[in-house]
Amino acid sequence: MAENKTHILVCGGTGCLASQADKIIENLKTEIEANDLENDVRVISTGCFGFCEKGPVIKVVPDNTFYTSVKPSDAADIVQEHLIKGRPLQRLLYKNPKNNYHVSDSSKIDFYKKQVRIALRNCGFIDPENIDEYIARDGYAALGTSLSEYTPEEVIDTIKKSGLRGRGGGGFPTGLKWEITRNVENDQKYVVCNADEGDPGAFMDRSILEGDPHSVIEAMAICGYCIGADKGLVYIRAEYPLAINRLKTALTQAREYGLLGEDILGSNFSFDIELRYGAGAFVCGEETALIHSMEGLRGEPTFKPPFPSVSGYFGKPTNVNNVETFANIPVIINKGAEWFSSIGNENSKGTKVFALAGKVNNVGLIEVPMGITLREVIFDIGGGIRDGKKFKAVQTGGPSGGCLTDKELDIPIDYDNLIKAGSMMGSGGMIVMDEDDCMVSIAKFYLEFTLDESCGKCTPCRIGNKRLHEILDKITQGKGTVEDLERLSLLSNVIKDSSLCGLGQTSPNPVLSTLKNFNEEYMAHVTEGKCPAGQCKDLLKYEIDAEMCTGCTLCFRNCPVGAITGERKQPHYINQSLCIKCGVCFQKCKFKAINII
Amino acid sequence: MPKVKLSEYATSTIKEICESFNNSESELINVLHQTQSKLGYLPAEVQELIAKELNASTAKVYGVVTFYSFFTMLPQGEFPLSVCMGTACYVRGAEQVLDEIKRQLKIEVGETTADGKFSLNALRCVGACGLAPVVMVGDKVHGRVAPADVKKILAECKEGCPATA
Numbered sequence: 001m002a003e004n005k006t007h008i009l010v011c012g013g014t015g016c017l018a019s020q021a022d023k024i025i026e027n028l029k030t031e032i033e034a035n036d037l038e039n040d041v042r043v044i045s046t047g048c049f050g051f052c053e054k055g056p057v058i059k060v061v062p063d064n065t066f067y068t069s070v071k072p073s074d075a076a077d078i079v080q081e082h083l084i085k086g087r088p089l090q091r092l093l094y095k096n097p098k099n100n101y102h103v104s105d106s107s108k109i110d111f112y113k114k115q116v117r118i119a120l121r122n123c124g125f126i127d128p129e130n131i132d133e134y135i136a137r138d139g140y141a142a143l144g145t146s147l148s149e150y151t152p153e154e155v156i157d158t159i160k161k162s163g164l165r166g167r168g169g170g171g172f173p174t175g176l177k178w179e180i181t182r183n184v185e186n187d188q189k190y191v192v193c194n195a196d197e198g199d200p201g202a203f204m205d206r207s208i209l210e211g212d213p214h215s216v217i218e219a220m221a222i223c224g225y226c227i228g229a230d231k232g233l234v235y236i237r238a239e240y241p242l243a244i245n246r247l248k249t250a251l252t253q254a255r256e257y258g259l260l261g262e263d264i265l266g267s268n269f270s271f272d273i274e275l276r277y278g279a280g281a282f283v284c285g286e287e288t289a290l291i292h293s294m295e296g297l298r299g300e301p302t303f304k305p306p307f308p309s310v311s312g313y314f315g316k317p318t319n320v321n322n323v324e325t326f327a328n329i330p331v332i333i334n335k336g337a338e339w340f341s342s343i344g345n346e347n348s349k350g351t352k353v354f355a356l357a358g359k360v361n362n363v364g365l366i367e368v369p370m371g372i373t374l375r376e377v378i379f380d381i382g383g384g385i386r387d388g389k390k391f392k393a394v395q396t397g398g399p400s401g402g403c404l405t406d407k408e409l410d411i412p413i414d415y416d417n418l419i420k421a422g423s424m425m426g427s428g429g430m431i432v433m434d435e436d437d438c439m440v441s442i443a444k445f446y447l448e449f450t451l452d453e454s455c456g457k458c459t460p461c462r463i464g465n466k467r468l469h470e471i472l473d474k475i476t477q478g479k480g481t482v483e484d485l486e487r488l489s490l491l492s493n494v495i496k497d498s499s500l501c502g503l504g505q506t507s508p509n510p511v512l513s514t515l516k517n518f519n520e521e522y523m524a525h526v527t528e529g530k531c532p533a534g535q536c537k538d539l540l541k542y543e544i545d546a547e548m549c550t551g552c553t554l555c556f557r558n559c560p561v562g563a564i565t566g567e568r569k570q571p572h573y574i575n576q577s578l579c580i581k582c583g584v585c586f587q588k589c590k591f592k593a594i595n596i597i
Numbered sequence: 598m599p600k601v602k603l604s605e606y607a608t609s610t611i612k613e614i615c616e617s618f619n620n621s622e623s624e625l626i627n628v629l630h631q632t633q634s635k636l637g638y639l640p641a642e643v644q645e646l647i648a649k650e651l652n653a654s655t656a657k658v659y660g661v662v663t664f665y666s667f668f669t670m671l672p673q674g675e676f677p678l679s680v681c682m683g684t685a686c687y688v689r690g691a692e693q694v695l696d697e698i699k700r701q702l703k704i705e706v707g708e709t710t711a712d713g714k715f716s717l718n719a720l721r722c723v724g725a726c727g728l729a730p731v732v733m734v735g736d737k738v739h740g741r742v743a744p745a746d747v748k749k750i751l752a753e754c755k756e757g758c759p760a761t762a
Contacts, residue, residue, distance in 0.1 A: 015725040018738035052727030201684035203724035238630060238667055239720075277630050279665030282721075296625035298664040314623075357685030357726035364727060395684065431684045445687055449721070455664070558745055560700065580700070583693055584745045 006041045006083065009059045011124060013048030013207055014242060016056035020072050021045070024056055027075035035079060047211015049124040050365040051111055054094065059106060059124070066106035067092040097361070097383065111362045114381055116343065118351045119167075119327040120367045123211030128246050131253040134214040140259055142333035143218050143225075147267040152182060152226040159226075159329065161337035163349030168194060168285065168322035169400070169426045170502075171348075171415040174329075181227040181309040181319040189229035190318040191220050192308075193326055194290055195236040195243070198282035199398035200449060202429035204353040205323035207365050209236070209243040212327065213250035217273060219329035221260065224271040227319050232273040235290055239280065247275065282399070282453035285427075286501050287312075287320045289455070300455045301501035322427065324353055344370035348414035352425065358395075358432040359386050368413070375409040378432055389434040393517070397426030399446045399453075400506030402513025403439060422513045424506070438535035439518040440525055444472040446510035454503065461504030464495040468511060475522065476536045478529040485522055489515055534596040537581045541597050546571035548593035555585035555594065601640045610635050611643060615650035622653045625661055629668055638672050674709045674716035676754040678702075681731040683722030690743070691730035695719060697744040698732075701751060715754070 010016075010025050028043045049057050054068035058078075065088050067078065074092060081089040093102040094109055103109050117123075126133035134140070146155050160175030181189065193216060197205040209216065220232040236244055251273055254260040262270045276294045284290045284299040287308050293299035294313060312318025328350060332340045341349045348370040354377070357363045361383035368377060374394055378384070385391050393403040402423035411417050415425050433442065447469040456462045471488055474480045492508030492515075499505045515522060524530045531539040544555070544564075551569040563579040566572030574585070586594045603611075614631045618624035628647060633639055639662055648655040662668045680686075680695045699705060702715050709716040725731050728740025732750060739750055 014723065015727045018723075018725045018728060018731075018740060052725070055727055198721065200682065200687075200721040201726060203722060203726065206724050240724075277626065279626060279630065279667035280721075281665050293626065296623040296627075296661070298660050355685075355726060357729065358688045363685070363729070398684070429684065431688060433688055437688055442688075445684070452666075560697070582697055582700075582744050583690075584697075584743075587743055587745060 007061045008041060008043045008078075009046045009049075009061065009124065010043060011047075011049045011055060011057045012045035012128075013052070013055075013210055014203070015048070015052040017242070019056045021056040023072040024058065024070055024075060027072050028078065031075050031079040032083070035084060037079070037083060041083060044127045045129075046126060047123040047128050048120075048207040048365055050115075050120065050207075050367075051109075051362065052364040053362045064105045064107065066094055066104065066109065068094045110383065111364065111366075111381055114372065114376060115367055116351050116369045117367050118331055118340075118343075119208060119215075119324050119353050120211070120365070121331065122215065123207060123365075126212070128211050128213055129249050131214060131250065131257060134212070138334055139214055139330070140218055140257075142330035143221050143259065144265055146222050146225055146333060147265055147269055152228070155222065155226050155333065156182065158333060158337045162332045162340040163337075163344070163347075164325065164328055164332060164340065165348065165415060166321060167324035167328070167352065167427070169397070169424065171425060174321060174325055177309060177321070178223060178226050178319060180307075181317050184310050184317040186317050188231075188316045189227055190313045190316055191223045191227065191229045191232040192290070192294070192313065192318055192320045193220055193232065193234040194285065194287075194320055194322040195234055195240075196278040196284050196290060197237065197323075197427065198285050198453075199427050199429045201357050201431050202355045202398060202427055204355055204365065204428045206237075206240050206243050208323050208327050208353075209240070210246055213243075213247045214254065215327045215330055216247075216323055217250055217254050217260065219326035220273060221264065221271045222329055222333065223319060223321070223326070225269050227317070229319070230270050230272070232271060233276050233294060233313070234273060235276045235278055235284070235294055237280070238277040244275065244277075251275075281455070282449070283455045283501070283503050286503060289501070290320065291318060298455070300457050301503075303500060324428070345412055345414055347416055352413070352428060354428045354430045356382050356430050356432070358430075359389065359434040359437070360384065360432045361386055370414045371412040373410050373412055374404065377413070377430070378409070382432065385432070385434050389436065391432070392435050392437055393433045393439065393442075395423075395431040395433065395442070395510070396429065397424035397506075397509070398429045399449045400424060400502065400509055401426050401429075402509045403433070403442065403517060404513075405517045422516060423509070436533055436535070438476075438531050438533040439514040439521050440472060440475055440531075441533075441535050443510045443514045444469065444476060447472060447507070450503070450507040454507070458498070458500045458504055460495045460498040461500075461507060464491055465504075465507055467491060468495070468508065472511070475525045476531070477538045478525065478536070480526040482523075482526055484526065485515065485519075540581065541576055542574055542579060542581065542583070542586060543595050543597055544572050544574055545593045545595055548591050550591055550593070552590070554588050554590065558584050558588045560584060601642045603642050603646065607636055607643070608646065611646050612650060615647065620651055622651045625651060625653065625658065626665075629658075629662060633668060638669050640670055671707070671709060671716075672713075675714050676734050677716045677718065679718045679720045679723075679733040681721075681723045681725075681729070681733070682719040683726070683729075685722070685726035686730040689729040693744045694730050694732060694742050694747065697747045698751075701747060715751070 164174045165171040281299045284293045286301045289299040289301040308318040353367045395403045454461045549571040556564045563575045644658045648658045732739045732742045
């Protein structure tokens, strides 16, 4: 960030772009030019700020004024009030919901207070399309010192001492993985970055690539130096066009600066990176499947050993790490292993990025130190449950994880504790559910995902999950029996024990954890034919409370199938044989006159 | 599936793409990506030609095309609708939105309406969880969609708002 005095940072993450962040940038630039301020103020499109709930968000530095829910039409006011008159524009400041006070400084907002940003250190601070801004924040310093001052063994030793574990879900120690790959003798080795983020409801890796692509490039080069590879590959989802473009720009810039290519920084070390595109297959998050996909094959996993560290891409030793793991590397080398291992708890060091979503007030991307409790994440950072509803469950680990209840809210979040509680860290999806969510339906939802994504290679996963899904479907229709619950648990354990890869071995987790934690809810479905949360369509009906109904006709006018009848200013009535239970009347009614029974 | 006769343009495009990847079988996925982005979809005839160019079996190409959800063998509608079925959208009612679109367009997921106007897909996470539930029309993101909004979104398309707006 060079000569300009003031910078307006506009979030250019996918969520904010979807709410017209690009138009905001355009309007700001026009207003700034119209007021002859272009020499003093620069508008920058950055990576994700994380506070997606209040997007589009913008931040003015150096005074750190944080504006939320900005619209393109607000540009003129921001320029007039903030830039010309020098006072924050009150109406766009974040309002603390607890006391309704405006908060101007982003670091004082509850959402950010408990966060520690390491992997996301540059997201929302720099222009991801400008390498100079990355360099200005110590970018490529770690690559420089590694190449000039340390041997590969020393760098690996630092990573080992830092205690960094794989952030893609498994939690394998990163330094050890590098060491194993280094120790395999071969003329050709590869560094692979797994950017095939497939968890539904997770967007951590994408945000890092969109907001700070150079941190991943730098770390891959360091990894190449350590394991003795001159070639890196990023396996990225084709569905992430913005991340792909920013990564491509960053690669070109790094080559221009001599930070990739032949003889990097005069060290005799050469390294370059190519992109490989995923095509939408969740199973490709598994190392061996990912490698097959990069080779142009169906992404089916194969038996380990041999591990990719020994025989990976085209049979050569290959080190696979995910985006977030790589993003931690440069900081560890710059600040030292001791600094990194001082954050977190005993067996899980550093921080973890989570995509916090679902029924919380503050949906967004957060990075918290390991060891923080679920309660702190959901109620302090997340601001509690929406619409004053009651917390019911939190799902971590995506389709491989499990649902935890209020009993587990106070356990410290780390790899081992989450597994002990029946879930897992996963890549960082965290979905919060409230009293209106039916846990049987949630288990069924995840099973649908697994069914779709199972590669079909192993019978237990291909057919077992199908049977699990059928039983769950039966239960949500009110046709289940108590024996079905036993069958669910028995079959789940068989699938876990007999599948080849991580997908099959973990696919029954959502079923097992909900069976254990929400047994009463399953029982209500099978013994009483009732869905306590009012979600299972076949088990509920909508009825109009004649006393509450004012006869406003809103439901009558919106019902898509004409199932509602009634005269103006008279109570209305739903014809159950016509009702398709779409819920439109329930959403539209302003008088709470429609009940779900 | 109706037979498709490949145009000269399609044939030469496919050949060029294969050549740019040195007709190497291991570049199959990249070839498919580029072909789909140029031609819109990958019918059997396209797959046969790619197999020939890369010196691979058609079965292998078909195996890869059908394995990955990104590849499609059917032409997409003028307005490709995608409903995000990521968990965040699901818990905020994406399924009801999807049901309503299915009902109004009378098509299932993966199908295109008879007039070629709309096609319907379910996506896994667009990354705009703050706006859940999300429906995309082409590149345009509609956030916080309720079943009652579906009618308006479809009407907007029919009125001629371009899918890329």
